[in-house]
Amino acid sequence: MPTSLGRGPDDHPERTVSAPARAGGDHARDTGGRRRRGLPDRPDARPPRGAAPPAAGEGGGMDELTPGTLLGRQVDGVTCGPSVLVVTAVLAGSGWPGAVAGRFAAAQRTAHRQANRLWPRALGTTPWGTRAWLRRHAPAAGPFRVRPATRDALAAVPAAPGPVPLLVGSRWLPRHWVLVLGADEDGRWRVYEPGSGRVRVLDLVLLRRGDPAAVAGVLGWPRPWALLLPAGRA
Template identity: 80%
Template sequence: MDDLPPGTLLGRQVDGVTCGPSVLVVTAVLTGSGWPGAVADRFADAQRTAHRQANRLWPRALGTTPWGMRAWLHRHAPAAGRYRVRPATAGALAGVRAAGVPVPLLVGSGWLPRHWVLVLPPSGDGRWRVYEPGSGRVRALDPELFGQGAPAAVTRLLGWPRPWAVLLPAR
């Protein structure tokens, strides 16, 4: 995972509601669980499969809930370990750095959560490397921007300015 510098293309989400499933599939691959199901060479199919599996009761048109993300990782990406859902408080965001595994992060507007991204284990310079599925690329983000009230800078990198929830390892 350390060899994924900013700019690395990992794969784009196939539509406006598969950011969460894209994050799930990439998490499964990066943690050694492999591709989910029998769609190892088709990222779009893997996203759709993960979306169906994660949203058993929740309408897929509304994206993927944090609890659906957590349950999917438990069932389909055992090498990732167990996660717990936490509000994206300053303390929870500080825990991302020490996680040592990819960490799904839900961002959105000031009113609504809207988009899943994946924080990769940090680089040596203190910036987060973040897989942003809308572009399909890894981006570099200074996590201090969240606390500094820099919504335009965060939006340029992640698509949305405010962190809402984070899935942290349950160790």
């Protein structure tokens, strides 16, 4: 399943989208779906590529990863999956992959090589490669089961005991990995979006009523395709 991805949409550090609001390849889309080419990074809004997430135990648990928290950006157009893998491993207490502690960019590339033993790295990372990597390198985070992003599977996300990798994309193809960190009391999800490098908030009303532009404004792409839930969940 190709998961070639892109940079996230322009970052709004404290943004919470609760009513109607892509990133793919090297381009982003505005809320009307029009392609915007060659937009420069905004130094006041985007963290540098490869900025490192906190080590496990630093700054508290996932509940303290509030909207706008910087966890680190993917280093290129195909490392959203590895970014999610590394952040999941760190938050679960499994540490960094290999001898790259403190260097998020190097950790992404290491995780990408490890996860894509057969699948071409230029096409991103598959759900099964993601699951296999987590089993080998972040056992504290799982085990995981690959599930299609059905209504029932998405409803099980808030009960997950740890981060939930979520694959999103267009209507036709999966394109981008994000990481659901948890759900707040009002039901909204806190999500790490690697294109921006920050924690964002998704109001599930947007998913339920099928508002693709608004969902893409948070997750980078409008449609959930698959997710990794801890085994034994829904």
